[in-house]
Amino acid sequence: MTDYRTVPTVCPYCGTGCGMLLEVSGGRLAGVLPQKGHPVSDGTLCLKGWAAYEFVESPRRLARPLVRRDGKREAVPVEEALSIVADRLRDTVERHGPDAAAFICSAKCTNEEDYLVNKLARAVVGTNNIDHCARL
Amino acid sequence: MSIKEKARELLEGEVDGVLGYRLAGGSHLPHLFTAADIEEMAGDYPAGERYPLASIVRRLQAADPGIRIAVVARGCDERSLVELFKQGQVNLGRTVILGLACEEELARGCGCAVPYPSEILEGRRVEGVPDDSLVEKMDGMPAEDRLDFWLSRFGSCVKCYGCRNVCPLCYCKECALDDAEMVERGRVPPAQPAFHLIRAIDMAGRCIDCGLCEEACPMGIPLRTLYRKVGRVVEDNLGYRPGRSPEEKSPLAVLGTEKDLE
Numbered sequence: 245m246t247d248y249r250t251v252p253t254v255c256p257y258c259g260t261g262c263g264m265l266l267e268v269s270g271g272r273l274a275g276v277l278p279q280k281g282h283p284v285s286d287g288t289l290c291l292k293g294w295a296a297y298e299f300v301e302s303p304r305r306l307a308r309p310l311v312r313r314d315g316k317r318e319a320v321p322v323e324e325a326l327s328i329v330a331d332r333l334r335d336t337v338e339r340h341g342p343d344a345a346a347f348i349c350s351a352k353c354t355n356e357e358d359y360l361v362n363k364l365a366r367a368v369v370g371t372n373n374i375d376h377c378a379r380l
Numbered sequence: 381m382s383i384k385e386k387a388r389e390l391l392e393g394e395v396d397g398v399l400g401y402r403l404a405g406g407s408h409l410p411h412l413f414t415a416a417d418i419e420e421m422a423g424d425y426p427a428g429e430r431y432p433l434a435s436i437v438r439r440l441q442a443a444d445p446g447i448r449i450a451v452v453a454r455g456c457d458e459r460s461l462v463e464l465f466k467q468g469q470v471n472l473g474r475t476v477i478l479g480l481a482c483e484e485e486l487a488r489g490c491g492c493a494v495p496y497p498s499e500i501l502e503g504r505r506v507e508g509v510p511d512d513s514l515v516e517k518m519d520g521m522p523a524e525d526r527l528d529f530w531l532s533r534f535g536s537c538v539k540c541y542g543c544r545n546v547c548p549l550c551y552c553k554e555c556a557l558d559d560a561e562m563v564e565r566g567r568v569p570p571a572q573p574a575f576h577l578i579r580a581i582d583m584a585g586r587c588i589d590c591g592l593c594e595e596a597c598p599m600g601i602p603l604r605t606l607y608r609k610v611g612r613v614v615e616d617n618l619g620y621r622p623g624r625s626p627e628e629k630s631p632l633a634v635l636g637t638e639k640d641l642e
Binding site: 280287 | 405431444538539596597
């Protein structure tokens with residue numbers, strides 16, 4: 245039988261923290277509703293909040309890392325992609341200094357992951373060039 | 381018999397699911413209950429936590445046309461279901477209404493003309509308190525001032541599409557508001573007054589005055605006043621009030637074919 249439930253959560257986009265309900269039906273994320281009575285947003289959302297579920301099953305979502313080789317994008321395993329990023333990052337920092345690198349983290353990551361990006365930027369690479377998509 | 385008791389009884393074989401509210405973390409969340417979790421159904425219905433349950437019924441029936449659903453319905457929820465039925469979007473024959481009458485404070489706050497469903501299971505019926513004062517105030521203004529008023533309100537629109545997204549009567553697969561020819565992409569606020577008038581015209585003869593659009597608007601645009609105005613034009617000219625009765629024909633369904641409406 246078709247099922248329907250809603251899961252309260254916080255909008256993944258900016259730092260405002262609006263309350264939303266994720267609509268789950270048939271094992272899929274089916275939509276979003278603004279959470280009534282939420283202390284931050286009280287039943288309202290902006291365009292991004294209303295569309296926050298769409299990227300999850302978007303055909304344009306990057307499901308595997310792609311590496312550009314000879315002008316073509318090639319799917320590679322995550323480990324290989326990470327090695328390429330690490331090598332290129334090390335090479336750039338060695339040649340041009342830490343401030344040649346910048347880091348952008350995301351509200352779609354957990355607090356812990358964002359904390360680690362912060363550590364990586366400041367303590368490992370040595371740059372203050374760090375920003376976050378929530379700082380709209 | 382309370383709504384919850386009735387829901388429990390219906391789940392013994394008459395319906396597959398009951399759409400109501402589940403209490404979680406102090407919030408009432410829309411939820412389709414089965415016999416397995418019906419005990420988690422909230423037994424109270426706070427005025428500030430209304431959701432577009434009719435839209436959820438429509439979507440569940442679209443996914444599974446055989447599904448039999450009972451739904452907690454205030455007057456506005458029932459009107460939505462009735463209007464959706466007339467537009468071929470909801471099967472009332474497979475829908476059981478668990479009628480909930482609104483308390484006076486909510487009815488007054490909503491300025492609701494019919495704050496109760498056709499059959500009340502829970503709550504005490506209070507008479508309608510239709511509030512057309514804003515429509516009348518607008519009608520009394522000179523046309524130029526009226527235009528200024530609406531343009532200033534529309535100018536605050538952040539184009540969240542919440543009014544359309546939350547609307548129980550909005551179900552089109554292709555919406556004029558998503559058409560790049562009609563609504564320029566990336567322009568905020570949207571073109572005035574076109575954006576809001578497209579919606580207002582779509583609401584004529586369809587809006588059942590639930591007020592969810594106005595509640596969902598982050599900018600407090602008095603959308604309800606606008607839609608009440610177009611609703612009044614339809615009612616005055618065609619005698620039609622959306623959602624009133626499943627037997628009444630919508631003028632949108634007969635215009636152009638019946639001579640008496642020429």
